[in-house]
Amino acid sequence: MNIPKLLIQSTDAKVGLSIQQPKQHIQQPxxxxxxxxPSAEISxxxxxxQLFIDASQAxxxxxxxxxxxxxxxAAKKGYQDLLDGIARRAREGGQLMSIGKNNNALQSIAKSKTSPNSKSLGIVFIPSAKVKLDYKPAEVDINVQTKEPIINAKINKPIHNYTPGKVNVDLIQYPSLKIDWLV
Structure with a gap:
């Protein structure tokens, strides 16, 4: 006996994908x-x-x-010479008043006027040579005024270009099913 056979033939569906990649471009200016x-101000x-030198004593x-x-x-010497002159004249006047008592009064007066005064030779004293110094130091006043910097900043946004990707799905082959009997 012949048994009929069932024949089934199928064709799969085929799907085609078309993919376009996304594109992205980023640029940061x-x-x-x-x-x-600004310059600092300095004053x-x-x-x-000041140096003061007093050398008057030296x-x-x-x-x-x-x-x-x-x-x-000069005033002091003149005053002293005046007093000495008065004293000398008073002394000579006293000697002349006693001319009768003393014979050599005129002779002693004349001798005192003509005899040279003896003077010593050599250094009488050595000066101390004191010089007074007074110094007032200089005073320096420095004033500095600093200035803050002026900063202007402009931030630029990034340039962003983006093209999204695409996926296209196509059915390349349709599915099929064929059934037959074979006797």
Whole structure:
């Protein structure tokens, strides 16, 4: 006996994919930066130092005198010479009054006027040469005023280009099913 056979023939479906890759482009422009630094202001004031030298004592001891000192010395010497002259005249007047008692009164007066005064030779004294110094140091005042920097920054946004990808699905082959009987 012949048994009929069932024949089944099938065809699978075929799917085709068409893929377009996404594209992305990112660019970051640099920031725009401007920096200005104003100059600092500096002021300097100086009060000069002063040196005071007082050599009047040393000059006086060496014989160099100021006008005021010379005037005082001349006035003092003139006053002393006046007193000495008065005393000498009074002494000579007393001697002349006693001319009758003393025979050599005129002779002693004449001798005192004509005899040279003896003077010693050599250094009488050594001056101390003291010089007084007084120093007032200089004063310096420095003032500095700093300035803050001026900073202007502009941040640029990134440039972003994006093309999305695509997927296309196509049915290349349709499925099929064929059934037959074979006897």
């Amino acid at each position: 640099p920031a725009e930066l401007q920096i200005k630094q 300097i004031s100086v009060e000069k130092g 000059r006086s001891e060496y014989g160099f005198k100021t006008i005021q000192e010379l005037e005082k010395m």
